[in-house]
Amino acid sequence: MRGRRGKAVFLWTVVGFCIVTLSLPTLIIIGASFTAGEIIQFPPDGFSLRWYERLWNLDSFQDALWRSLYVSVICTVIAIPVGALAAIGTVRYRLRFRRTLQVYLLLPFTIPLVVSGIGLMLVFGEVRILGQLWPVGVALCVINLPFMIWAVGASVNSLDPELENAAANCGAAPVQVFLTVTLPAVTPGIITGGLLMFVLAFNEFLVSLFLVDSRIVTLPVQIYNNIRSVITPDLAAVSVVYILFAVVAVWLLDRIVGLEIFLRSR
């Protein structure tokens, strides 16, 4: 137990347990979605695509899916310029209250999501935009903005400022420096951040719960409402949509920046 073997056994036991708990729900959902039976059970009662078919014909599901995509696009489109500029601003420029500003920009992470959700509901209600769909996108952008700033900030940090100085020295004016040196260098960060923002918005549930009503319900809220009533296998089929999105997102992230980027020490 004290030798190299013992260490391997210990590590692999714990990590094996982690892998099983991390993956089990996902695998089970995929399995359950193909059941031919009327209720969720395991092992599934025969194989069929009937729940996918049902889903395809269910307007409420399709509408919720489109709404979720719409909200995620709004969130991402706002987050990219706002987050990228904020990241470049905080890293590259000498700011008087840098620390304070950084702490302030982390507010979305330090305020609990329930509180953010209800707070935004009150704000939106006050300006009479509650009940519309686009404010939900804005809200999701606000609560996840630190992810965007963090992703771009990492790229800005690894860009040597002398490159920008060199471009300026060679006669490039500020806008040109920004467009031809700074922006291309931080593009991987922008893509990573944009991807994160999109997927997180697509999955976001709690803040959406406060901002949508029955007319503009988004997909995660719809799933939640259904879980609380009757659990039918079509929910599993909906969840598979989410799993597919996650697979695509992980694949893209791996292709664009490489997942190994998260293994770096600081």
Add this chain to the structure above:
Amino acid sequence: MARAGRQSYPLTWRLLDIAERAARLVWPRRWKRQVGYLMLTPAVLLVGLLAIGLGYMAEYSLHELDLSTYRLVEEYSLVNYQTIVDRPVYLRVFWRTLLAAILVTLFALALAFPYAYLMVRTSSARMRKFLLIALFLPFFIGQVVRAYGWLIVLGSEGLINTALGALGLPRLDLIYNYPSVIFGLTQYMLPFAVLMMVPAVAAIGEEVELASEGLGANWMQTFRHVVLPLARPGFIGAGIVVFTLSLTDFAMPEILGGGTSDFIASSIYDSFFQISNFGLGAAIAMVLVGIGSVLAAAMFILVGTGTLGMTGGGRDTGR
């Protein structure tokens, strides 16, 4: 810039010139030092929405609900906060949430460290990729879907109970109780914990471990006296993130607890939408914000920020 050759300029140059001139018009050169503030403005305004929302909540929390009109009264008072202290149910919810957050943090840290360690140390690139994917896939699948997956696994007709039934064993009530909420939350927090742990583990040189082993320590002693102390920033960073996220969670206790294990967030929700007492709900929310901030600040002061330490502060370019 000679005016003569202008027509032979490529289009992009001319566009850039226009852009430069427009930029200078909107933001004159002498304000150059303030460009940084300009860049931050949109983000500051956007986050300002949250600050305003928090302000509303603070305001609401100071008004009592008038039960005859179901509106908040004009006068300021601390009645709502008094109600929280007086009613034992809220105290119970607070303790339940706090205990859950502590337990989830302990479990998540205990699982995250070996995961991060193995992922950083493994010599096989393929293995590393597999561990990364196993981590990121659930990270990108929302909480609701993951909780739903656990309902299928642990539910009365679920995987485990069916297996037990097939073996002729009695069925177990595995969901709608406190342990299932703890379990679901731990699983939910694991990717966060590992990602916060990794930078600290990656910063530990392998030669330090080899040196320790070369001096005769077995791996447990090396872990105990060398690796774990060096990984401290990871434990701190991961601990703070997991603790604050668990403390404020809503979906897991709602879905896996099924009303038996409400957290503070559920109480806030119920005050707003079940009993329509905005004042009381806002007061509970303020207490939650207070507890979270005080505990996080205490951690920062006592043990530092660990891997949470801000990365953006990096280089000052002197512009």
